Amino acid sequence: MKTGTKWSLRVFLTLLIVAAVSWWAVGPDWRAFLSDPPTDTRILFWSQSQRDEGFKLLDQLPWLVKSRDITPSKNVRPLPKGEAISLSQDINAFFEEQSLSGALILHKGKIRFEKYGLGHSVDKRWTSFSVAKSFTSSLVGIALKEGHISSLNDKVSQYIVGLKGSAYDDVTIEQLLTMTSGVAWNESYTDPNSDVSQFNLHQAEDGLPTIVSYMRQLKRAHPPGEKWSYSTGETNLIGILVEQATGRNLADYLTEKIWQPFGMENNASWLLGADGYEISGCCIQASLRDYARYGLFILEEGAINGESIFPDDWLAKATNKQVDIGRDGKGYGYQWWTFNDGSFTARGIFGQTIFIDPKHDLVIAFNGNWLHASDPILNEKRFNFIDLIRASIDAEAN
Template sequence: MKLKSLASGIALALALGGCATTYTTADGASGADATPLAAVTMVTPPERDPSQLQVLFWSDEQRSARFREMENWFAGHEVPAARQPRALPQGEALPAALAQKIRATMLETNAAGVMVYKNGTVRFEDYALGFTPDQRWTSFSVAKSFTSTLLGAAIRDGFIASLDDPVTRYIPGLAGSAYEGVTVRQLATMTSGVAWNEDYTDPNSDVAQMNRFVVEYGPEAIVAQMRELKREAPAGEKWVYKTGETNLIGLLVENAVGLSLAEYAQEKIVEPAGFENGLFWMVDPRGGNIGGCCLSLSLADYTRMGVFALEGGGDAVPEGWFAEAGDSLVDFGDSGYGYGYQWWTYPGSFGAQGIFGQSITIVPSEGLVLTVVSNWPTATSSENRAKWGAIAAGIAASD
């Protein structure tokens, strides 16, 4: 798996600053629950030397500390906890040998927290690296699956008419570019056919150039960069991973709904999923949120997001949304792996992934959600991913 999601975060070193702002969302209460939603607020951290914000160059010790306090390093929106947090009842502990294997894998992969939810109860929970249950850990590309969920919510609410609408209907600035004729569905599955280079080792790659566009174009950076891209295949025929396109989805949803992703997430994810420790989501130069990266949650709230998806999302998304979004809409050969609407798909399961070892793995047939947050020594590791894949399989097969 490629290094996927830091360009926006790196660009923040030069792009962010400004005043504190308070946002008030609409009241999403229904039935007997008429308590107004608390405000979503802007968090502005102390001014720092931009060199301190280069996440890729943080030391192991710095990552372990800063991954659990990103709101002290980058500007973003603070979303309060849900009015009625969802209980995660404790269940019977996993078999001792399996729990021991999980703890050993935590040590091997430098995991900060692991939670196992199966058939309605928490069967395992443990922490390391100074991380505690009431703290939040950064997500990196796990955020993409949240942005996908808000896309579904916007469809459910009628702000987006159809996944088959042209992207330019919601982002007019892309008219006349390679995105002319590309549908929202093709954007969601990263099959636009537009060329993109996600190689972080190449300073001239598209993902590395995000910083330059932020400096030159400020609030217009996303559209300015994506307008310059060229087509390499007919729309719908080629899958290429593009963080820039998830940022477009975020912009598309914000344009359609008229709220920031964080504000909309308060109504459509935080409240119905019952988050207990709120949410922090970084902003870009527009003052909107970064669709492809950079929200922070507690370990239990990552699990609540997994349970929310496992149970279908209630009335927040269209019926069957997660079954479709977590299906292999793009197959990676005969491997059993693929990609849905900003969710990775595996044999019998689907999940969200972020660099440095963040993941939510959902196994619907077993009522299982496995949540892992980590500080891997390297941003990507197929070996570590495989270890946690084996753990998920072992938990699914256990009593």
């Protein structure tokens, strides 16, 4: 064999070995994801198998989206193990039906149940989707107490000057929080041309944040405060408002005010739009236990070192019905879904949930990957399961 041929063979074999080692080094989640990579940058249109792997990796795909770190605490809030809760439902069948990657039940601050699926585990992150809206709401409450926001009756365009001259001139911060701005918005998760599918692809004008440039062109559908209409765009504006008011990016503000002082255990992240702002209506990546800790933080009325970091009446308004959504026994607060029995929940597409019931001293966190972004039947079955948990707690008390 000629020297040149030997050299080429050595180079080829070396590259082959390097590629094999690299493929093994990225780990099973990456290998599974890269074996069937999505071609559409919009997660709404990935296949279920692509989402099973991708939901664990969204903040590790820099060619798709950037993220900003949320740093954990050096003084972790313990979650001690409690007695296993008695469940009358087949939990394995429930996991399969709900396509769950994790479920955790905290009762009186103790873990009564914890289980993982879809290759997820206790220290891995999973994306939140609209569960992040409730986190964003908390940052508004903190900014209000700290005086960065004067009043929820202030007009939105007072803080986001790029909205001056738009339909948002007449909208208050409170109306933004309750999604009653009256500005037209299409939240369809199946329509590629809907606002929720298109806003992050928008080319911003005049150096504005992408969402501000997009939202200021929208037309009014109803007078402000008259009608509730679910809009991720509104929450994305809330994030810009908080950043403009505080001078802090959302990930750092969350880290400083909640994540570290309350004792979150794991690294987390917040996905960024192309303009470098957090997509505040979506997309925090965190461990299931830290989602549950956030629920515990709310259950404990936002107390850090014995004192709430919210205004006195904040949670009473934020987590109770402020507007009617046309469903019996249910309503909407400040970016929280509310129930007439006093419980409330943060919810995200594909089955993400943090459920909080103060009367039962209960927090339940779910992560998952439903086949469709929204599924009323699976949602109803999930809350039937939650009712079984509450019934089990009631039976223990009796």
